[in-house]
Amino acid sequence: MTHRRRRGHHGAPWPLGLPALAGAAFLLVPLVGLLQRAPWSALPQLLTDPAVAQALRLSLVSATAATLIGMALGIPLAWVLARVRLPGVNLVRALITLPLVLPPVVGGVALLMAFGRRGLLGQYLYEWSGFSLPFTTAAVVLAETFVAMPFLVITVEGAFRGADRDLDEAAATLGARRMTVFRRVTLPLVGPSVVAGAVLCWARALGEFGATITFAGNFPGRTQTMPLSVYLALESNPDAAIALSLVLLLVSVAVLVAMRTRWLRAGGVS
Amino acid sequence: MTQAGGSIGADERPVAVTAQGELCFSGRAERGGFALQVTVRVAPGESLAVLGPNGAGKSTLLRALAGLTPLTAGHIELDGVVLDDPSAGVLVPPEQRRVGLVFQGYRLFPHLSVRDNVAFGPRSAGLPRRASRAAADEWLARLDLTALAARRPRELSGGQAQRVALARALATDPALLLLDEPMAALDARTRLEVRATLREHLRHFAGPVVVVTHDPLEAMVMADRLLVLEGGRTVQQGRPADVARRPATDYVARLVGLNLYAGTVAADAGGEPGLHVALSGGGRLYAAGLPTSGLDGGAAVPGSRVLVAVRPAAVSVHLQRPGAGSPRNVWPGRVAGMEPSADRVRVQVRGEPDVLVDVTPAAVAELALRPGLDVWVSVKATELDVYPEP
Numbered sequence: 167m168t169h170r171r172r173r174g175h176h177g178a179p180w181p182l183g184l185p186a187l188a189g190a191a192f193l194l195v196p197l198v199g200l201l202q203r204a205p206w207s208a209l210p211q212l213l214t215d216p217a218v219a220q221a222l223r224l225s226l227v228s229a230t231a232a233t234l235i236g237m238a239l240g241i242p243l244a245w246v247l248a249r250v251r252l253p254g255v256n257l258v259r260a261l262i263t264l265p266l267v268l269p270p271v272v273g274g275v276a277l278l279m280a281f282g283r284r285g286l287l288g289q290y291l292y293e294w295s296g297f298s299l300p301f302t303t304a305a306v307v308l309a310e311t312f313v314a315m316p317f318l319v320i321t322v323e324g325a326f327r328g329a330d331r332d333l334d335e336a337a338a339t340l341g342a343r344r345m346t347v348f349r350r351v352t353l354p355l356v357g358p359s360v361v362a363g364a365v366l367c368w369a370r371a372l373g374e375f376g377a378t379i380t381f382a383g384n385f386p387g388r389t390q391t392m393p394l395s396v397y398l399a400l401e402s403n404p405d406a407a408i409a410l411s412l413v414l415l416l417v418s419v420a421v422l423v424a425m426r427t428r429w430l431r432a433g434g435v436s
Numbered sequence: 437m438t439q440a441g442g443s444i445g446a447d448e449r450p451v452a453v454t455a456q457g458e459l460c461f462s463g464r465a466e467r468g469g470f471a472l473q474v475t476v477r478v479a480p481g482e483s484l485a486v487l488g489p490n491g492a493g494k495s496t497l498l499r500a501l502a503g504l505t506p507l508t509a510g511h512i513e514l515d516g517v518v519l520d521d522p523s524a525g526v527l528v529p530p531e532q533r534r535v536g537l538v539f540q541g542y543r544l545f546p547h548l549s550v551r552d553n554v555a556f557g558p559r560s561a562g563l564p565r566r567a568s569r570a571a572a573d574e575w576l577a578r579l580d581l582t583a584l585a586a587r588r589p590r591e592l593s594g595g596q597a598q599r600v601a602l603a604r605a606l607a608t609d610p611a612l613l614l615l616d617e618p619m620a621a622l623d624a625r626t627r628l629e630v631r632a633t634l635r636e637h638l639r640h641f642a643g644p645v646v647v648v649t650h651d652p653l654e655a656m657v658m659a660d661r662l663l664v665l666e667g668g669r670t671v672q673q674g675r676p677a678d679v680a681r682r683p684a685t686d687y688v689a690r691l692v693g694l695n696l697y698a699g700t701v702a703a704d705a706g707g708e709p710g711l712h713v714a715l716s717g718g719g720r721l722y723a724a725g726l727p728t729s730g731l732d733g734g735a736a737v738p739g740s741r742v743l744v745a746v747r748p749a750a751v752s753v754h755l756q757r758p759g760a761g762s763p764r765n766v767w768p769g770r771v772a773g774m775e776p777s778a779d780r781v782r783v784q785v786r787g788e789p790d791v792l793v794d795v796t797p798a799a800v801a802e803l804a805l806r807p808g809l810d811v812w813v814s815v816k817a818t819e820l821d822v823y824p825e826p
Contacts, residue, residue, distance in 0.1 A: 336543035338530040339502050341608055342560040350556070354547045 197415070204412055205405040212409040217386060217395070222413065225392040228303065229371035232310035233318075236367045240318040241360065245348070247319070248326035259323075266316045273312055274380025281308065281381075305382035306389050310371035317370050321363030325356035362425060369421045373414065456480070456515065459612055459644040463510020463520070465493075465500040472496045472668040473510075478644035478661075485659030485676075486648045489687060492665040494648040495540070498614045501646065502537045503530035515611050515643075531560070533612075536605030540617040542597050544589035550600050551576065551585040557608035575603040579637065595626045602637060613638070615647045619654055631657060652691040656680065664688055672826065682745055684826045695746040695791050697721065698825060701738050710764075710817055713744055719788035722764045723820040741825040748782060748794040750819035754812040755803055763814035771809045774800070781805075785813055 177183065205212065212218065247259050265273055281288040283298045292298050299305050329352060337347040353360070375393040382389040384398070392414055399407035457480030464473045472493035478484045486494045499505035501512060503519065511521040514535070519528045544553050555565075555572035563571065576582050579599045589597060598618060605613060618634060619627045635658050638645050649655050655662055656676040664672040664679065664687070672684040683689040689696030702712035702720065711723045721744055752758075758766060769787025776782075781800050783793045791813055795805070805811070 332539070332541075332543050333545060335504055335530070336537075336539060336545075337556065337560070339504070339533075339535065339537045340557040340560055340604065341531050342556070343531050346560055350559075351545060357547075 200408060200411055200415065204408055208405060209409055209412075212406050213413065215406070218406070218410060220387050221390055221392050221395040221410070224303070224306070224387070224390065225372055228306045228310055228391060229314075229368050229374075231307045232314055232371040233364055233368040235307065235311050236315040236318045236371075237360070237364055240315050240363070240367075241322055241353075244319050244322035245326050245352075248323045263316050263320060265313055266320075270313055270374065270376030270378075271380050274309060274377035277305075277309055277312060277377065277381040281305075300381055301383040301385065301389060303382075303388055306378055306391060309377040309381045310374045313374050313377050314367040314370040318360075318363035318367040321366060322356060322360055325359030326352065329355050365421055365425055369418065372417060457611065457643055458515070459501075459646075460511075460513045461497070461501060463500070463507040463512060465496050465505050466508050467496045467499070467505055470496070470668060471508075472500070472665075474663070474665065474668075474670045476663055476670070476673070478646060480643050481641075482661065483638055483645035483647060483659045484661050484663055485655035486646060486663045486665060487650065487652060487655045487688075487691070488665035489650065491667075493668040494650075494665055495616060496668075497665070498537065498616050498646065498648055501612065501614055502535050503528060503533050534608070534610050535612045535614060536608055536610030538598075538601045538605050538613075538615045538618055541621055542589075542601035544592075544597060544600060544604070546589050548588075549585065550581060550587050550589070550592070553589065553600060554581075554604045554607050557604060561608065572603075572607055575607045579603045593626070594622045595630045598622065598630060599633070602634070606637075606641070611643045613641050613643060613645045615645070617648055617650070619649070619651065634658065652680075682743070682821060682823050684743070689745065693748065693792075695748060695751070695789075697744045697746075697789055699742060699744060701740050701742055711822060713742060713822060715744075715789050717789055719767065721789075721815075721820060722817050723822045724817040742822050743825050745821040745823075746791070746815055746819060748792040749780075750815055751791055751793040752814045753783060753785065753793050753795060753799075753803070753805070754814065757812050758814055761814070764817040765815040765820075766812060768810065768812050771805055771807050771811060773807055774805065785811060787813065791815075 178186065243262070247255060247262075278285060278300060280286045281291070281299045283289065283292050283300070288299055299308065333351050333355065334347050337351045338344075342350065373393055374391070375397070378389065378391060379394055384390050384394050386395075390398075392410055396407050396410045396414070399410060459478040461477075462475040464471060466472075470491070470493065474493075474497065476484065486497060488494050496505060500507055500520070506527055507520045507522055509522060511524075512519045514533070517528075518524070518526050519533055520526065545556065548556065551569060551572050554575050555568040558568035558571040559565065561568075573582070573585070576585055579602060581596070581599055581603060584592065584596060584600070589600070592600065598621070602615075602618075619630060622630055631654065638647075638658065647655070647658055649658075659676060662672070662674060662676050662679045663670060664684070666685060666687055672679055672688055679688060680692045680694075683692055683694055683696055686696060697713070697715045697717065697719075699713040699715040699721070702714045713721050713723060715721065723744065752763065757768070767787050767789075769785040769791070771783055772786045772790075773784040774781055775784075776797070780794045780796055783795060783800075783805060785791050785793055793813060795803075799805070803811075
């Protein structure tokens with residue numbers, strides 16, 4: 167009796183409990199599979215391969231560059247979306263979040279059409295400087311920025327929207343010009359959200375595959391990032407693919423842990 | 437008592453007429469369908485309390501002075517400088533006005549220490565970090581906050597936060613100081629302490645001070661002059677003592693705890709040398725001769741509209757109709773309610789007219805006063821203050 171009553175209080179009815187269990191298992195089993203198949207003994211050797219180091223370095227550098235560009239452009243964009251009341255702002259907000267749901271390959275094709283040698287803007291760039299953007303490291307950064315920046319923008323925009331406008335007014339009465347108010351009051355107050363948005367943006371950029379391979383191609387040392395080399399290694403050297411995957415998994419877990427403990431709880435991310 | 441000015445049109449464009457350091461506000465400000473229209477001047481060193489019920493336009497007045505809500509007509513001038521004048525296309529933004537504002541709820545920056553909160557103004561004015569912190573330290577010392585300099589606002593008590601907000605506003609060296617409900621966020625006990633120190637600090641401020649409040653005591657204690665707003669208009673303006681003695685509206689009368697009746701001077705004084713007032717709400721009151729009533733000859737003409745103020749303590753309550761006696765005003769009523777306060781009981785009596793009567797708790801016991809009891813009330817004619825309706 168007691169046993170049954172306790173189950174009734176703490177458990178879930180089976181129509182909910184069983185699918186929940188299946189769902190959790192479905193999400194976790196592949197990760198277990200990855201860990202179980204990991205060539206632990208060969209790992210040091212696989213990971214010190216110069217090609218792996220090259221891909222890892224390229225990934226870290228390009229994801230970081232994409233995040234910095236994302237912050238430089240995305241924070242002001244988020245502020246404008248949150249604070250400027252002009253007709254069309256809502257439409258812009260809807261459009262800039264499109265990359266969130268757009269298949270990345272489509273993003274890559276779109277980038278080619280815009281920045282390719284004969285693209286909307288790319289043709290002028292090529293005429294003017296003889297520089298063609300696609301299939302360069304810069305193209306990797308661009309592709310990652312395109313896909314990842316919206317994560318930062320929507321996170322920070324929500325924070326700007328929720329930030330206390332009263333404090334901006336107080337700063338103005340104390341003689342602060344609008345840029346000073348932004349720099350010394352608004353931005354510091356949304357700091358945790360900026361960090362959270364930047365981490366999300368960085369993690370998304372690090373894992374970018376579709377837009378990168380479409381717009382930047384797959385050249386080792388130049389445009390071949392970690393996800394690309396994982397995909398290629400899977401055909402030639404599955405152990406290497408698993409090793410590379412483990413590295414990306416580790417980075418993701420680190421990001422998740424950092425977000426949970428430091429920023430998601432304390433910050434204003436909703 | 438000054439009434440609000442009429443509509444302010446473009447043809448009445450102001451010329452610089454303010455004295456040195458003086459504040460002149462004469463305009464209209466609109467905020468969310470509500471319009472405030474007042475005219476007021478505040479001399480340097482003078483403090484004006486703006487009193488009024490919620491939604492009277494008190495905060496809108498402060499926001500217009502600070503530049504947070506632009507005027508739609510009229511002008512604001514401070515120390516000879518026009519800050520806002522829509523007809524002339526002049527609008528000085530908040531950050532360029534020499535106006536210090538202590539917000540309701542204080543609005544301290546939560547991410548900055550007390551010192552950096554106070555240093556924010558000097559720093560925004562272009563002082564280097566070190567110099568602005570030094571300036572802040574000076575104000576912190578003056579307001580007895582030095583020990584709290586390193587704290588964050590969330591670590592402060594209400595009274596401390598209020599002083600920090602005051603220090604922060606004063607550190608910008610304002611030519612005009614505005615305080616929005618400075619006591620509202622404090623509990624009753626802190627309020628007493630803070631009121632004394634605040635008054636002391638305001639006394640040292642050289643420019644005009646405008647304090648918004650809905651607490652009449654606060655207004656009386658802190659201000660040299662009162663401005664009472666209702667529905668966006670001035671209903672009364674004057675020295676606290678005058679406003680307290682001769683309220684112009686029911687709202688003010690309630691605030692200062694007086695019985696107030698509107699009425700007209702009756703033609704027939706019954707052959708006596710006093711003044712009969714027929715009250716608009718029913719009933720008649722007899723006031724003593726003109727010298728006490730304070731009416732000039734013209735206003736005492738039969739038919740002119742007057743207000744009659746009576747202190748509740750000047751009214752007596754009786755179980756039977758009082759016999760021969762000096763009070764000239766005697767009427768029956770019924771006790772409608774009783775409310776104890778400090779050392780007396782305020783009794784509401786329904787009659788013609790209704791009246792509030794202050795009696796001692798001993799009198800309540802002796803007369804066995806209770807709601808529903810039929811009583812008689814009396815007031816001496818000399819206790820009535822009759823003055824023209826503004």
